Amino acid sequence: MQKVKAAVCHEFGLPLVIEEIQLAPPGQGQLEVTLHAVAICHSDISYADGAWGGPLPAVYGHEAAGTVSATGPGVSGFSTGDRVVVTLIRSCGTCPSCASGKPVICETPAPADGPLRTAGGGPLVQAMDCGAFAEKVVVDQRQIVKLPDAIPMEAAALLSCGVITGVGAVVNAAALRAGEDVVVIGAGGVGLNAIQGARIAGARRIVAVDMVAEKLEAAKEFGATHGVLATQDRPWKAARKALGGRGADAVMITVGAIPAYDTAPLYLAPGGRAVMIGMPHTGAQSQYEPVILAALGQGLIGSKMGDAVIQRDIPWMADLYQQGRLKLDELISGRWRLDEINAAIADTRAGSARRNVILFDS
Ligand SMILES: [Zn+2]
Ligand SMILES: [Zn+2]
Incomplete structure (x- = not known):
C-alpha cells in the first residue's frame, strides 16, 4: 500500500x-x-x-x-x-x-x-x-x-x-433528430452541455430556461437561440412562444429542483419526450398528469450519465x-x-x- x-x-x-x-x-x-x-x-x-x-x-x-x-x-x-x-x-x-x-x-x-x-x-x-x-x-x-x-x-x-451527461442525454437518450426543437431547463454545468449537444445534433431552436439572467447569456454562448427566465409566471408559455407555439420535441431537465420536474411536460409538443437528467435528493417526489402524456403520446425518460x-x-x-x-x-x-x-x-x-x-x- x-x-x-x-x-x-x-x-x-x-x-x-x-x-x-x-x-x-x-x-x-x-x-x-x-x-x-x-x-x-x-x-x-x-x-x-x-x-x-x-x-x-x-x-x-x-x-x-x-x-x-x-x-x-x-x-x-x-x-x-x-x-x-x-x-x-x-x-x-x-x-x-x-x-x-x-x-x-x-x-x-x-x-x-x-x-x-x-x-x-x-x-x-x-x-x-x-x-x-x-x-x-x-x-x-x-x-x-x-x-x-x-x-x-x-x-x-x-x-x-458533466459533458457526456449533457451532450449524451441529447444525442443518446433523447435521440434528437436534426430540425427538432429543444428546451433545456437549467443552464448550469450539465445544462450548458445539453445546449451544446442540441446544437451539435442539429436542433432547430434551443430554449434555455433558468432562474438567473446571466446564466441565460452564457447559454447563448453555448448555442441557445432563446432564453426564458424561470422566475416569471408560467415560463413554459414564453418557451412555447419562442418555439413558434408548438412546444419542444425534447425537454432536458438538468437540475435537481422538483418544480422543474413537475412542470417539464408543459413545455412539450405532441409526441415530445422529457428527459430527466438532474439528480434530486432521495425521497423527493414529482407529480404529472398521465392523461395528457397518454393523449399526446409524450414520454418521460430517465438518463444517467448521458x-x-x-x-x-x-x-x-x-x-x-x-x-x-x-x-x-x-x-x-x-x-x-x-x-x-x-x-x-x-x-x-x-x-x-x-x-x-x-x-x-x-
Ligand atoms: Zn458528476
Ligand atoms: Zn454490466
Whole structure:
C-alpha cells in the first residue's frame, strides 16, 4: 500500500479533511492513474451533504484526467504513460444492461473490497468507484479512455461526467433528430452541455430556461437561440412562444429542483419526450398528469450519465473539442489546489461557478 493525499469526508455536511490515505496496487484488470485534474461536480457535493446516504469515511471525486502510472494483471490496451479520462462508469460488459449497450446502468456490483484504506488501515470508501479527490486512483480498465496528446488535462477531466451527461442525454437518450426543437431547463454545468449537444445534433431552436439572467447569456454562448427566465409566471408559455407555439420535441431537465420536474411536460409538443437528467435528493417526489402524456403520446425518460458508452463517445467529443466545435475551456470557472477544495466546493455551491477544477502538482 502506498500513501497518497486525499480529501476525505468523515461526516456529512462538514468540510472535507485533507489527509494521507493508503492506496492498494492495481488488481486484476485495474490500473493506477496519477491525476492531473479533477473537477467538482454537484453530485460530489450532494454525496458530501448526505443527500443520497452511503457509508463513511469516503473519498468522492469522479471527473478526472491523468496519466496511467501502473497496470495490474489482465490489463490490455493501456500502458504506463497513457493520458486518460477517468470516469465512474464501471461496467462488467456482460450483464443484460451492458450487453444491450447501456453500460451506465451495469447490473454487476463492484467488488466490496475497494482499494482505499485510512492512514491507520481502517475502512475507507472509494465513492462512485473513483475516489478522485486524491492524487492517484486505482480503477477498472473499463472506466478509462485514452486521450489525444493535444487535449489539456483540465479540459479532458470535464469529459468524464458533466459533458457526456449533457451532450449524451441529447444525442443518446433523447435521440434528437436534426430540425427538432429543444428546451433545456437549467443552464448550469450539465445544462450548458445539453445546449451544446442540441446544437451539435442539429436542433432547430434551443430554449434555455433558468432562474438567473446571466446564466441565460452564457447559454447563448453555448448555442441557445432563446432564453426564458424561470422566475416569471408560467415560463413554459414564453418557451412555447419562442418555439413558434408548438412546444419542444425534447425537454432536458438538468437540475435537481422538483418544480422543474413537475412542470417539464408543459413545455412539450405532441409526441415530445422529457428527459430527466438532474439528480434530486432521495425521497423527493414529482407529480404529472398521465392523461395528457397518454393523449399526446409524450414520454418521460430517465438518463444517467448521458447513456454514454465512454469508449465510443469520449473520443468523438475530444475530437470535436480539437476542431473547436465542442466548448470545454469555457466551462471552467476556477482552478484550485487540492488543499483549497472546501473553498472550491463553497464556490460551486454558491451557484455562480460552471466547473471548478482541482489541479494537482505534477
Ligand atoms: Zn458528476
Ligand atoms: Zn454490466
